[in-house]
Amino acid sequence: MTPHDSGTVEITRLADRPELTGRLYEISDDWPAFVAADLVACTLLPQVPEDFPEYCVVATDGDRVVARGYGVPFDADSAGREETPDQGWDRVLTWACADRRHGRPATAVSALEITVDPAHRGRGLSYRMLDGLRAAAHRQGHRELVAPVRPTAKQQRPELPMADHIGELRADGLPADPWLRVHVRAGGTVEQVAPASMTVSAPLARWREWTGLPFDRAGEVRVPGALAPVHCDPVRGHAVYVEPNVWVRHRATGRTV
Secondary structure, eight states: OOOEEETTEEEEEGGGOGGGGGGGGGSOOOOOGGGGGOHHHHHHGGGHHHHOGGGOEEEEETTEEEEEEEEEEEOOSSTTOOSSOTTHHHHHHHHHHHHHHHTOOOOEEEEEEEEEOGGGTTSSHHHHHHHHHHHHHHHTTOSEEEEEEOOGGGGGOTTSOHHHHHTOBOTTSSBSSHHHHHHHHTTOEEEEEEEEEEEEEEEHHHHHHHHOOOOOSSEEEOOTTOSSOEEEETTTTEEEEEEEEEEEEEEOOOOOO
16 A cells, blocks of 8 residues: 655554554544534444445554544445435435445545644645545545535524535635635536535533534524524524535545545
């Protein structure tokens, strides 16, 4: 195996570095606290590195883990399924785990996450991690990789419909959103909105703990890090966040990882 490297950072499939499985969360990340409370995420995501190491990649700088990338294979051809479902991230992860359990053949691959340590951002590592996920999919015999992308700039205007957000382009024709721009520059094609990609429902006390906000009035609440408003229901004592993502399609590449 020849790692894809630049400078001192090496990117490899997790299947080729299984000893790093337990170290993937040594990375300092800045995901909003409520994202991890998505029931699908907290239930199924921890098993992805162990169950699908051929589809996951890890970046190391010497002895330090500096980035992780998760992908999962799933059956998109069975009745009631598709490659880019409206429930996005939650749906493909659920399908992938169920398919593995029942021995169903995979016909599609979805990226789930790319997380880069803050100290290593701004060096093009996100592009290389994406390239690594595409190469890992190709190595497993797939021609394409889809991704339910979480546009980073959307949190600045959570009230704006996602379709309007992805329609905003720079003068050069590239997406105004930085993370979507990474995908398009890497050859990806923006396809459609996944309107209910993740769902977090929790008591108001938890939302107050996560955000420091009062959550004492009915209606929409703007929460730092959220891509859409959180719906607060004080009478029933809970709030619900439904996150939209954006489906992007990539050609899987033959680069060795």
